[in-house]
Amino acid sequence: MADDLKHTTAEATFLDASEIVLNMGPQHPATHGVLRVILKLDGEKIIGTECVVGYLHRGVEKIGENRTYVQFNPYVDRLDYVASVSNGLGYCEAVEKLLNVTAPPRAQTVRVILTELNRIASHLIWLGTHALDIGAMTPLFYTFNQREDILKIYENYCGARLTTHAFRIGGLQYDLYEGFEQQVKKFCDELPAKVDEYEWLLTTNRIWVARTQGVGILTAEEAIDLGVTGPMLRASGVKWDIRKALPYENYAEFDFDIPTGKNGDTYDRYLVRLEEMRQARRIIQQAVERIPDGPIMAKVPKVVKPPAGEVYHSIEAPKGELGYFIVSDGGLQPYRLRIRPPSFVNLQALDRMVRGSLVADVVAVIGTTDIVLGEVDR
Amino acid sequence: MAEEKKPDPTVPPIAPAKPAAAPPPPKPAAPAAQPWDDELARSVRERFGSAVKDSLTYLGQNCFVVDAASITSICGYLKHEEEFNYLVDVTAVDYPKREKRFELVYILYSFPRNTRVRVKASIAESEPIDSVTPVWQTANWLEREVYDMFGIRFTGHPDLKRILLPDGWQGHPLRKDYSILRQDEQWVQENLHIESGQ
Amino acid sequence: MPPITLATLKPYIIMVLIVGIGPLGVGYLVLLERKLMADMQARLGPMRVGPQGLLQPIADAVKLLLKEDVIPGMVDKWVFWLAPCVTVTTALAAFSLVPFSSEFVVTDVNIGVLAILALSSVGVLGIILGGWAANSHYPLLGSLRCTAQMVSYEVVMGFAVVAVLLMAGSLSMVEIVKAQAESHRWFLFGAFPFGLIAFFMYYVAAMAETNRSPFDLPEAESELVAGFMTEYSGFRWALYFLAEYCNIIIVCSIAVTLFLGGWLRPFPSVKLLGWLDYAAPVGSSLLVGGLSLYLVKRQPRAFDQIVLAAIGLAFVAVAGLFAWPAFNELFRGVFWFIAKIMVLVYSFMWVRFTFPRYRYDQLMRLGWRLMIPLGIVNVIAIGIVLVLRG
Numbered sequence: 001m002a003d004d005l006k007h008t009t010a011e012a013t014f015l016d017a018s019e020i021v022l023n024m025g026p027q028h029p030a031t032h033g034v035l036r037v038i039l040k041l042d043g044e045k046i047i048g049t050e051c052v053v054g055y056l057h058r059g060v061e062k063i064g065e066n067r068t069y070v071q072f073n074p075y076v077d078r079l080d081y082v083a084s085v086s087n088g089l090g091y092c093e094a095v096e097k098l099l100n101v102t103a104p105p106r107a108q109t110v111r112v113i114l115t116e117l118n119r120i121a122s123h124l125i126w127l128g129t130h131a132l133d134i135g136a137m138t139p140l141f142y143t144f145n146q147r148e149d150i151l152k153i154y155e156n157y158c159g160a161r162l163t164t165h166a167f168r169i170g171g172l173q174y175d176l177y178e179g180f181e182q183q184v185k186k187f188c189d190e191l192p193a194k195v196d197e198y199e200w201l202l203t204t205n206r207i208w209v210a211r212t213q214g215v216g217i218l219t220a221e222e223a224i225d226l227g228v229t230g231p232m233l234r235a236s237g238v239k240w241d242i243r244k245a246l247p248y249e250n251y252a253e254f255d256f257d258i259p260t261g262k263n264g265d266t267y268d269r270y271l272v273r274l275e276e277m278r279q280a281r282r283i284i285q286q287a288v289e290r291i292p293d294g295p296i297m298a299k300v301p302k303v304v305k306p307p308a309g310e311v312y313h314s315i316e317a318p319k320g321e322l323g324y325f326i327v328s329d330g331g332l333q334p335y336r337l338r339i340r341p342p343s344f345v346n347l348q349a350l351d352r353m354v355r356g357s358l359v360a361d362v363v364a365v366i367g368t369t370d371i372v373l374g375e376v377d378r
Numbered sequence: 379m380a381e382e383k384k385p386d387p388t389v390p391p392i393a394p395a396k397p398a399a400a401p402p403p404p405k406p407a408a409p410a411a412q413p414w415d416d417e418l419a420r421s422v423r424e425r426f427g428s429a430v431k432d433s434l435t436y437l438g439q440n441c442f443v444v445d446a447a448s449i450t451s452i453c454g455y456l457k458h459e460e461e462f463n464y465l466v467d468v469t470a471v472d473y474p475k476r477e478k479r480f481e482l483v484y485i486l487y488s489f490p491r492n493t494r495v496r497v498k499a500s501i502a503e504s505e506p507i508d509s510v511t512p513v514w515q516t517a518n519w520l521e522r523e524v525y526d527m528f529g530i531r532f533t534g535h536p537d538l539k540r541i542l543l544p545d546g547w548q549g550h551p552l553r554k555d556y557s558i559l560r561q562d563e564q565w566v567q568e569n570l571h572i573e574s575g576q
Numbered sequence: 577m578p579p580i581t582l583a584t585l586k587p588y589i590i591m592v593l594i595v596g597i598g599p600l601g602v603g604y605l606v607l608l609e610r611k612l613m614a615d616m617q618a619r620l621g622p623m624r625v626g627p628q629g630l631l632q633p634i635a636d637a638v639k640l641l642l643k644e645d646v647i648p649g650m651v652d653k654w655v656f657w658l659a660p661c662v663t664v665t666t667a668l669a670a671f672s673l674v675p676f677s678s679e680f681v682v683t684d685v686n687i688g689v690l691a692i693l694a695l696s697s698v699g700v701l702g703i704i705l706g707g708w709a710a711n712s713h714y715p716l717l718g719s720l721r722c723t724a725q726m727v728s729y730e731v732v733m734g735f736a737v738v739a740v741l742l743m744a745g746s747l748s749m750v751e752i753v754k755a756q757a758e759s760h761r762w763f764l765f766g767a768f769p770f771g772l773i774a775f776f777m778y779y780v781a782a783m784a785e786t787n788r789s790p791f792d793l794p795e796a797e798s799e800l801v802a803g804f805m806t807e808y809s810g811f812r813w814a815l816y817f818l819a820e821y822c823n824i825i826i827v828c829s830i831a832v833t834l835f836l837g838g839w840l841r842p843f844p845s846v847k848l849l850g851w852l853d854y855a856a857p858v859g860s861s862l863l864v865g866g867l868s869l870y871l872v873k874r875q876p877r878a879f880d881q882i883v884l885a886a887i888g889l890a891f892v893a894v895a896g897l898f899a900w901p902a903f904n905e906l907f908r909g910v911f912w913f914i915a916k917i918m919v920l921v922y923s924f925m926w927v928r929f930t931f932p933r934y935r936y937d938q939l940m941r942l943g944w945r946l947m948i949p950l951g952i953v954n955v956i957a958i959g960i961v962l963v964l965r966g
Binding site (some may be wrong): 059245276309323336340345378 | 411436438439463464465466467468471472483486489492494496514515516518519520523527540541542543544551556558574
């Protein structure tokens with residue numbers, strides 16, 4: 001990183017040199033939260049960037065060391081607050097691993113349904129905001145409207161729309177409500193038409209293609225070297241999904257494809273995420289047909305005290321590999337609770353992706369990285 | 379090992395909302411980690427000898443415990459020879475009672491082999507450790523966060539400065555001697571012009 | 577000193593009407609855009625102020641007038657004050673050349689088209705000054721982009737206009753419409769298909785000139801906050817906004833005059849369709865009036881009911897006026913002119929809500945490498961066609 005990126009005051013004004021230091025400050029319509037990106041520009045071309053994060057740092061890992069395992073469960077929703085169900089899934093599974101219990105089959109299937117709905121919800125927000133950043137202001141409203149259906153399902157299930165706290169260590173707290181299957185099936189039936197509508201609006205639109213093709217290219221080697229995961233990695237051509245590689249819950253029972261891209265540019269990531277929505281629907285449809293009967297909670301002691309040891313467990317969150325590294329010392333509270341955030345590591349790749357591009361591309365690339373600052377900063 | 383197998387006869391039976399509980403799962407073995415001895419462990423031990431202090435497995439997850447001084451060479455070997463091309467995470471754990479209080483944990487994953495492995499190294503309080511950024515670029519921000527939270531210095535890191543906390547912050551929060559209620563009062567007073575609330 | 581008759585006073589009356597009604601009309605244009613945008617986005621738009629939100633522009637105007645005038649410390653005060661004035665003045669001045677009908681034109685200069693293009697060029701100066709005066713990076717970048725964009729697309733617009741000039745033979749706005757009447761054909765379809773190409777080029781250039789999406793980079797909210805308008809707030813911002821929407825009406829007026837037959841009704845030479853002159857204004861006014869009266873019952877507040885009833889009755893009265901031959905003779909041109917402008921404005925807005933925006937270099941490439949060569953070729957082609965037709 002160039003040292004001269006560090007000063008961001010008005011010393012380097014346009015009058016001095018041919019280079020400007022532009023600050024896309026924490027308050028900006030397009031940085032999806034409190035992210036500060038310092039751009040060093042030569043006219044419109046970007047010579048270097050620096051991301052300043054930490055505006056939303058809440059010390060969640062430190063809090064984790066001071067709460068019991070059960071008490072920490074709601075904190076986890078607030079990381080990726082846009083898709084909170086999957087955060088809970090990762091955490092509960094990691095603790096269940098430490099306790100050496102598995103959730104009963106009914107709980108597992110319901111978890112899969114809710115997590116895949118959550119994936120669709122997260123991608124809908126991504127699509128709406130990404131399109132808005134690039135200038136198409138209408139898809140935002142359509143995607144948020146569709147997301148309302150998912151949030152209604154969550155509300156009926158656990159009472160909360162956004163930070164759901166849906167899962168418990170060992171299974172579920174609430175059993176399914178009357179009409180859950182119908183509501184989910186109705187949503188799945190309506191999804192293909194709506195996703196096709198988004199495709200029709202954007203995929204072959206000349207302006208969209210011009211703005212996203214060839215922008216923010218990340219090759220497969222760069223992506224692996226930078227630790228990028230999730231749809232960004234798959235768009236670069238690496239066919240890897242934790243649900244298939246290291247399956248958790250009962251994902252191994254379901255039949256779904258992993259969409260990949262070729263060039264690793266913004267357009268490919270857009271196509272990959274759209275296709276992921278369709279594949280998530282496929283999983284939900286299969287799961288909703290065969291929710292087994294049975295208990296929803298495994299035999300977990302009231303006081304959760306895992307034996308001493310450490311475990312790392314990760315899931316395929318909508319944004320990438322979300323991992324929990326928990327060190328237990330046999331006590332009531334975790335000794336160390338580390339959250340490996342996908343958005344944090346993906347955001348590192350921003351510099352590589354925007355070098356040599358224009359300012360307008362920074363916005364497109366931040367959008368395509370699909371970051372949530374709650375997860376980046378914890 | 380007191381289990382709740384037999385329901386108390388004076389208490390009315392629970393309504394059959396859920397079927398009867400299955401027998402409780404067996405508790406894991408009391409000494410947590412087992413020694414790990416397979417092909418990968420053996421080849422690493424052969425190559426690095428005494429630098430690899432131990433190789434353990436717990437709950438199916440394998441890990442090496444190595445010398446901090448040889449971390450870069452071991453990581454380089456694992457990446458180039460053993461195909462662990464993806465660095466999942468770099469983090470640290472603080473054991474203040476130990477002589478070498480910080481234990482750094484590197485979690486690696488290999489795409490071709492589809493396995494994960496952990497590499498752990500312990501360092502003392504003001505001891506620096508080599509950065510693995512030359513091996514995987516991912517380590518850049520991850521090591522910055524470890525520096526920010528623990529105060530561990532990484533030699534050879536291209537840009538080691540705080541990432542999540544403000545630049546002028548004093549103290550490293552994830553150390554065990556940093557109280558959860560405490561803040562950097564001086565920074566808060568100077569920059570936010572308020573008295574620290576705690 | 578010319579005698580004070582209706583004929584000599586007419587230009588001044590029209591000017592007063594324009595300056596008086598213009599800003600109000602522009603305010604309602606903004607409301608129309610918000611309502612259309614909401615409709616396309618599956619929501620309702622402003623609904624609170626007045627019945628169905630119809631008094632929203634008045635509320636906005638009052639708010640902007642009463643806002644605190646914030647002048648950032650480091651600006652160049654004189655230029656900061658001057659910039660929006662330049663833009664608004666040129667925008668309103670351009671209205672003096674727009675022929676609403678053969679009688680309702682403030683002045684029919686014989687270089688009308690040239691004068692309007694010149695005025696819009698001067699308007700660009702206001703944008704440059706605005707970005708410069710604010711003395712900050714964002715507005716500067718925005719105004720520089722804007723300037724380059726507008727200058728490039730003025731050339732494109734020029735070629736489109738030249739195509740029409742070849743067909744019309746005169747630069748005067750009124751003469752151009754009369755030429756369309758004489759040739760019994762809108763210039764949109766003149767020298768087919770090159771008139772269509774000219775119209776298409778003009779349409780695209782008009783969007784770029786007025787900073788409308790997909791060419792709205794200078795105001796690209798998601799990139800540069802508000803571009804050159806970042807440091808302006810309150811009434812100064814209102815002036816810029818007013819100028820922008822005035823410009824939209826101006827470019828649409830030019831398009832209508834040059835390509836769509838101005839104040840002529842569709843098929844002006846077909847006597848059999850003469851009833852359109854009565855049916856269209858009366859019908860549309862009755863429709864709007866009837867709809868308003870129908871919606872009166874749905875309004876929850878008494879105030880809204882009264883306002884909506886008044887609007888409905890006013891439109892019904894207008895319908896009655898248009899049914900009266902003397903009034904119709906005089907104002908039918910105005911009606912057709914405004915109707916055609918509304919169609920074009922609707923299409924501008926529709927495009928804005930649908931398409932993403934072009935990146936700056938793509939926009940410039942589109943202008944210089946596609947549009948201008950196309951314009952040159954088009955002009956040559958039209959010339960050839962006209963010569964061949966004799």
